[in-house]
Amino acid sequence: NSCYVFSATAALEAHNSIVNDVSKPVSEQEIIDCSRENDGCTGGQPYLVYDYIIKNGLSYDNSYPYIAREGTCKARSLSNSLNRFTGLKGYIFPKPGMLNLLKALQYGPVSVVMYASQEFKYYYDGIYEGKGCAGDETPNHSAVVYGYNLNAPKPYLLLKNGWGADWGEDGHFKVAIGRLSNDNTGHCYIAKTKYNVLPVMR
Numbered sequence: 285n286s287c288y289v290f291s292a293t294a295a296l297e298a299h300n301s302i303v304n305d306v307s308k309p310v311s312e313q314e315i316i317d318c319s320r321e322n323d324g325c326t327g328g329q330p331y332l333v334y335d336y337i338i339k340n341g342l343s344y345d346n347s348y349p350y351i352a353r354e355g356t357c358k359a360r361s362l363s364n365s366l367n368r369f370t371g372l373k374g375y376i377f378p379k380p381g382m383l384n385l386l387k388a389l390q391y392g393p394v395s396v397v398m399y400a401s402q403e404f405k406y407y408y409d410g411i412y413e414g415k416g417c418a419g420d421e422t423p424n425h426s427a428v429v430y431g432y433n434l435n436a437p438k439p440y441l442l443l444k445n446g447w448g449a450d451w452g453e454d455g456h457f458k459v460a461i462g463r464l465s466n467d468n469t470g471h472c473y474i475a476k477t478k479y480n481v482l483p484v485m486r
Contacts, residue, residue: 285327289315290446291426292330295395296483298430300371302392303485310369311348318357325354330395330426331481334375341370376482381466385475386432388482393430396480398472400425409453411440413460413471423477
C-alpha cells in the first residue's frame with residue numbers, strides 16, 4: 285500500500301525534469317520510513333508526501349534506496365548531505381471533474397487518487413473502462429496521469445502505475461475519458477477526488 289508514495293514522487297520527478305531539466309530519482313523509502321503524516325506501507329496521501337518534502341527536503345534514491353518494507357528513519361543522518369532534493373515550492377489541488385483534470389495536465393503530470401477494483405488489478409492492455417469503477421466505492425489507490433489522447437476513436441488518459449513493469453503496458457495503462465465535462469468524474473473516479481495534486485517547483 286505504498287502506491288501513494290510512488291504516485292507523488294513520479295509526478296514530482298516529472299515536474300523537476302520539465303522545470304529544472306533535472307532527471308534524478310528521489311527516495312520513496314524516506315517517505316515510508318519518516319513521514320509521520322502518512323502510514324508507511326499501510327497507506328497515505330500524495331499531498332501529505334509533498335507536505336513532508338516542503339518541510340524536510342528529500343533524499344535522492346541513490347543515498348536512501350527502496351527496500352520494499354518499512355524501516356527506521358535515516359533522514360537525520362542524511363540531513364546535511366548535498367545529495368538532497370529541496371526544490372518543491374508547493375502544490376495545487378485541481379478541482380474535480382474531467383475538464384479540470386485535462387486543464388491541470390497542461391502544466392504537467394498529476395498525482396491522482398482513484399478506485400482500483402479487483403478487475404482493474406488484472407488489466408493487461410488497451411483502454412480500460414471495465415467493471416468495478418462505478419457506484420460509491422471509496423478511493424483506494426494512487427497513480428500518476430501524464431497525458432491524454434483526444435483524437436483516438438475512444439479518447440483516453442495515459443497513466444503510470446506503481447506495480448512494476450510486468451503489470452499492464454510496461455507499468456502504464458490507459459483509461460477512457462468519456463464525456464468532456466466536469467460532471468464526468470471518469471472511470472475509477474480518476475477525476476473525482478479533491479485530493480488529486482499537482483506539484484509546483486521552485
